[in-house]
Amino acid sequence: MQVYLPIAEMSVNALLLLSLGAGVGVISGLFGVGGGFLMTPMLIFVGVPPAVAVSTQAPQIVASSLSGVLAHWKRRAVDVKMGLVLLVGGLAGSAIGVQLFSWLRELGQVEFAVTLLYVVFLGIVGVLMAVESVTTLRRNRNGTPPPPSKPRRRLIHRLPFKMSFKQSKLYISVIPVLVIGFTIGVLGAIMGVGGGFIMLPAMIYLLGVPTNVVVGTSLFQIMFVMAFTALLHSVQNQTVDAVLALLLLLGGVIGAQIGAALGASLRGEQLRLLLAAVVLAVCLKLAIDLTVTPSELFSITSVGDMT
């Protein structure tokens, strides 16, 4: 069944979009990640204009984080104070990210910038995940206990403007919190990702946020920052496609249920290695696209609405 996307101005197969949403949903349910980092490249692969692919992720991420935020909220697993500080950084980052995105569109470099950012971030995250799960697997096989973690928080503790975050049992400077929030805001606007894959390690390793509140707090920030990003993209770039968002979302919800059910019967470390493989495969494909001589050197954008 063909569906005409009103903003992308193209006709696509609705089943293709639903199954794309479901596929990414399975992965996100399986691994507990947002999946935006896979969805954006996939949409570009099927021919959705990169600008539309990136900005349509924003409402999508808001909707898929709502259930999580509510669940964590009920369990009091959200550090609201830290969430709000992160949010302040995130809103500023989002505003700047959307401006940057507009500017890239005028230059005709959205596709290049998005692809390059993806190659860099997916590469780093994929390698880190693969290394970590391989060492854990090997350690489990040898039966050696994991070495005690040495949190390197010295620099962070020397920064000024300290604030107490009671729920996280932390007394730290607001600067690194704002910086993390800001970075996530910029990346969300330009890459169309929630940014959990960067935010969780940053909060755990850099700030020392306890694991019981880290997921709820980051989801809280991501949801509001992406809602703001969705509004900004709608107003500034007019590239949010409601029909596309809805189709991906419905597929995603179904997929996430399947993924969660599958995940219950698989072991954690193997799962993580599998996710690392998926991430690296997408990264490799994008890297090849950047470096191999393209079959078509030319491209057209209409000046009226530079999608």
Add this chain to the structure above:
Amino acid sequence: MIARGWVRGVAAAVVACLWGTQALAAQAVEPLRENILTGAAQDEVAITATFSGSELFFYGAIERNRFLVEEELAPDVVIVIEGPSSPIMVRKKGRVAGVWINRQAIRVAAAPSFYAVASTRPLDEILRSGEDRRYRISLDTSVYILGIPTSAEDPEEFRRAAIRLRQSEGLYFAEPYGVELSDRTLFQTRLSLPANIVEGDYRARVYLVRDGRVIDDASIKIPVRKQGLERFLYLAAKETPLFYGFGTLLVALFAGYGASELFRRLRR
């Protein structure tokens, strides 16, 4: 086919009759005057949520002051369908530090969003190039660069690339035998609009061509409009973007949360 055979038979008979009387009279025939009359089977094309392309059907007749005599050939008919024209940026990738990046760009002042030319015979066999340029008939005369291009070495290459890209998307095409002319009088053509067309006022121009010259023309406007939900969303996104953004968020939240709650209940 039966009807057409019958018409042809009658026409032949009438022509034969006329020819007979004229031969008897043995005088010079009146100078030929021909006009074109045309119509389209649809007054507009609606882009709905399930739009997957559309077919346009044009028909028409050639009106004459007298019947054609035997040695007078049939004229040719050319139909041009043109979508709304807008300036475009054509970009060319180049290699920088091992990666491919858009390096040169040129603004093409006018490029129709859709362009199809159907004719009874290939244009270069029936039309003088001066006439082609004057009436902007062939595709090549309708995509052009204005002013002094700045950042490109070979602007013509960019113009040709724009044409090639739109051809590969099915937005520009020619059907050199796409117009069917019967009995030297009635013509018809079918052209398909692909699914990726944009909305706007499309125009069909019909030309009657004889001895390399355009002797008459006519034109029809065919509006292509988004309709229903598509129209509502498109207008909302362009005219009230903040409202559109909030609406999209609300619908997404509602659908996402509703669907996951539904599944949770189903699994219990």
